[in-house]
Amino acid sequence: MNEFCKKWELDPTKLPIHVGIIMDGNGRWANSRHLPRIMGHKKGVERVREITEMSGSLGIKALSLYAFSDENWKRPEEEVGGLMTLLRSYVQTDRERLISNNVCFRMIGDRTRLPVDVQTVVVNLERDTSHLTGLKLNVALSYGGRSEIVRAMQKLAQRVAVGDLKPELICAADVENALDTVGLPSVDLLVRTSGECRVSNFLLWQIAYAEMAFESVAWPDFDSAEFARVLREYTSRERRYGLTSAQIKSGKRGSF
Ligand code: FPP
Numbered sequence: 480m481n482e483f484c485k486k487w488e489l490d491p492t493k494l495p496i497h498v499g500i501i502m503d504g505n506g507r508w509a510n511s512r513h514l515p516r517i518m519g520h521k522k523g524v525e526r527v528r529e530i531t532e533m534s535g536s537l538g539i540k541a542l543s544l545y546a547f548s549d550e551n552w553k554r555p556e557e558e559v560g561g562l563m564t565l566l567r568s569y570v571q572t573d574r575e576r577l578i579s580n581n582v583c584f585r586m587i588g589d590r591t592r593l594p595v596d597v598q599t600v601v602v603n604l605e606r607d608t609s610h611l612t613g614l615k616l617n618v619a620l621s622y623g624g625r626s627e628i629v630r631a632m633q634k635l636a637q638r639v640a641v642g643d644l645k646p647e648l649i650c651a652a653d654v655e656n657a658l659d660t661v662g663l664p665s666v667d668l669l670v671r672t673s674g675e676c677r678v679s680n681f682l683l684w685q686i687a688y689a690e691m692a693f694e695s696v697a698w699p700d701f702d703s704a705e706f707a708r709v710l711r712e713y714t715s716r717e718r719r720y721g722l723t724s725a726q727i728k729s730g731k732r733g734s735f
Contacts, residue, residue, distance in 0.1 A: 499681060506519050528573065529702060535581070665687065
């Protein structure tokens with residue numbers, strides 16, 4: 480058994496393949512310590528490193544992190560600027576660490592809205608890690624599930640317009656292949672920190688059958704032990720995909 484699974488008392492055969500995380504609570508974490516909000520985001524970057532490394536070590540295949548939503552552009556200019564600076568510096572300073580940990584990095588979201596220099600460092604990191612075979616790390620930036628689906632529909636409409644696709648033959652796989660997450664499996668486990676129980680426009684298509692874990696701890700306090708606890712709880716759940724418990728136990732999961 481993988482030594483990390485042993486250390487955290489996790490059954491590797493039951494771990495999720497794809498974990499999504501809504502990293503919430505940075506602002507409240509900072510406020511409660513009389514610190515500027517950006518200090519919460521800074522601490523949040525440390526947790527990004529810790530949880531990414533742990534995911535790779537446990538053999539989780541994909542980790543999607545919600546770092547900046549479509550709606551976050553409406554935050555005060557100072558906070559938006561501070562977050563862009565943090566993202567820029569993360570992509571630059573963590574490059575070698577990600578490569579040595581065999582992490583394949585991808586940004587999901589509307590990259591055209593990002594400052595040009597952030598777009599450049601993101602594209603470079605995607606290029607330099609595209610061949611890596613370990614954890615697939617997806618960072619959602621300027622991301623919204625609805626706008627991702629709209630962009631996907633536009634791609635399909637273009638294919639129909641040029642005669643490459645018949646409307647009546649459009650299937651779920653065509654939609655999946657037009658999403659930013661193309662090539663990734665659906666999300667198995669969606670975690671949200673800081674006590675809110677909502678999905679806030681994150682990976683709307685991909686979480687159709689995800690298990691939900693709403694945790695009270697703020698993202699800056701969400702360490703390896705917290706993640707292990709959430710994963711342990713997930714491994715005890717029975718996922719039925721609309722079938723009965725008896726069908727699942729007999730191994731008849733249909734074509735899902
Ligand atoms: C939500 O907390 C968090 C964000 C809007 C930003 C998340 C960004 C990071 C963790 C850092 C950058 C990420 C990477 C991948 C390097 P909030 O500010 O809405 O918290 P609040 O609800 O307590 O105000």
